[in-house]
Amino acid sequence: MAEDTARTPEPAADPENACPVSPVVDLVFSRWTTPILWTLHQSGRMRFVELERRITTITPKVLTQRLRQLERDGLVTRAYYAEVPPRVEYEITDLGRSLAPLFAALSEWTPNMDKVEQARNSYDAAQRSRSRRA
Amino acid sequence: MAEDTARTPEPAADPENACPVSPVVDLVFSRWTTPILWTLHQSGRMRFVELERRITTITPKVLTQRLRQLERDGLVTRAYYAEVPPRVEYEITDLGRSLAPLFAALSEWTPNMDKVEQARNSYDAAQRSRSRRA
DNA sequence: CCGCATCCTATTCGATACTG
DNA sequence: CAGTATCGAATAGGATGCGG
Numbered sequence: 001m002a003e004d005t006a007r008t009p010e011p012a013a014d015p016e017n018a019c020p021v022s023p024v025v026d027l028v029f030s031r032w033t034t035p036i037l038w039t040l041h042q043s044g045r046m047r048f049v050e051l052e053r054r055i056t057t058i059t060p061k062v063l064t065q066r067l068r069q070l071e072r073d074g075l076v077t078r079a080y081y082a083e084v085p086p087r088v089e090y091e092i093t094d095l096g097r098s099l100a101p102l103f104a105a106l107s108e109w110t111p112n113m114d115k116v117e118q119a120r121n122s123y124d125a126a127q128r129s130r131s132r133r134a
Numbered sequence: 135m136a137e138d139t140a141r142t143p144e145p146a147a148d149p150e151n152a153c154p155v156s157p158v159v160d161l162v163f164s165r166w167t168t169p170i171l172w173t174l175h176q177s178g179r180m181r182f183v184e185l186e187r188r189i190t191t192i193t194p195k196v197l198t199q200r201l202r203q204l205e206r207d208g209l210v211t212r213a214y215y216a217e218v219p220p221r222v223e224y225e226i227t228d229l230g231r232s233l234a235p236l237f238a239a240l241s242e243w244t245p246n247m248d249k250v251e252q253a254r255n256s257y258d259a260a261q262r263s264r265s266r267r268a
Numbered sequence: 269c270c271g272c273a274t275c276c277t278a279t280t281c282g283a284t285a286c287t288g
Numbered sequence: 289c290a291g292t293a294t295c296g297a298a299t300a301g302g303a304t305g306c307g308g
Contacts (some may be wrong), residue, residue, distance in 0.1 A: 018189045019169035021240040023247055029163040031300080035153035048270060055152045059302060064271055074253025085269040086308080095249055105239040106155040113157055115229050119208025165280085182290055193282055198291060219289040220288080270308090277302080287292075 027073060028099060032058055032066045037099065040076060040092040047089050070096075161207060162233060166192055166200045171233065174210060174226040181223050204230075 028034065035055045040046060043054075052063055067090060070076040075096035081087040162168065169189045174180060177188075186197055201224060204210040209230035215221040 019172040021172065021237065021244060022168060024240055024243055025163050025168050027247075027250060029159050034156060034159050038153040038155065060271070061303090062301065065301095072254055072257040073250050074257075075250075080270090083269095088270060095246060095253070098246060099243065102236075102239045102243055103155065105236045106158055109158055109233065109236055110155060112229060112232060113161075116161060116207050116209075119229070120206055123206040123208075194291065195283090195293095196281065214290095217289095220291090222290060272307080273305085275303085277300105279298105279300080281298080282296090284295085285293085288290090 027075075028102070030069075032062060033070060036063075036066055036070065037075065037092065037096060038103065040090060041097065041100070041103065045089050045091040047087060051090065075099075161209075162236070164203075166196060167204060170197075170200055170204065171209065171226065171230060172237065174224060175231065175234070175237065179223050179225040181221060185224065209233075 028037070032055070035058075036051065039051060039054050048060075048063070048067075051067075052058065052060060055063070067076065067078065071078050075093055077091050077093055079089045079091070081089070162171070166189070169192075170185065173185060173188050182194075182197070182201075185201075186192065186194060189197070201210065201212065205212050209227055211225050211227055213223045213225070215223075
């Protein structure tokens, strides 16, 4: 049996009690899924190597894992062509495309990262001066 | 020194090349941050124990870690009152509140979890029949 | 080309016990 | 009450090598 299945982590329905959107978060924002969905959403149908090239730092193993998971969750489809050499193409599904408003909201918030950066600098500066006093 | 700092993981700016929203994802959707922000957003200013009670399965250690991180990122504020017993209150900032549209988009997508559930069942069923054939 | 298997490491998380 | 310190367990992720 494989080391990892295609299953999403399933945090035992834990944080759900305080936060009804946690299942969606686990689905869409577990590690690497966002870049994958984003790329397939922007650039359309694409083969394995192409995805690998675009998401430069991902390893093939992890890319396979995430793609299987996304396939199981119905967010992408996998098409296998038994040619030589073999070809596999991935494409985002309608369900995956329905995440577009979510991604748009995400995009619209990115300018605020500047403020986050400022907040971090302030916080770190305050921490440093506190260390000196201690 | 503490085991963990308040810093966000910083995935070496990795998936960013293929996906400009990755920094925001790391900020808002790292583990436990969504339930915390959600709770503070819904129910307002709140003390430590109260948060602990609402997010039932989180441990105080991890809750502290995440709150420090969110404070550093400028998404929540921490107010300490040197009384006996001591009191600490956390509150979401304006920057944190500006995430509201994002959370709304998330909420609106939750009905689609049914389709995800169906997709998983189909996938698992197909897997099982494939196993039998092998 | 695609991707699975195996081994191994690093990070993270939880459990527990203890302070101001 | 609001944390911190320390330890141990689980898990994700990387490296490498092989197979269809």
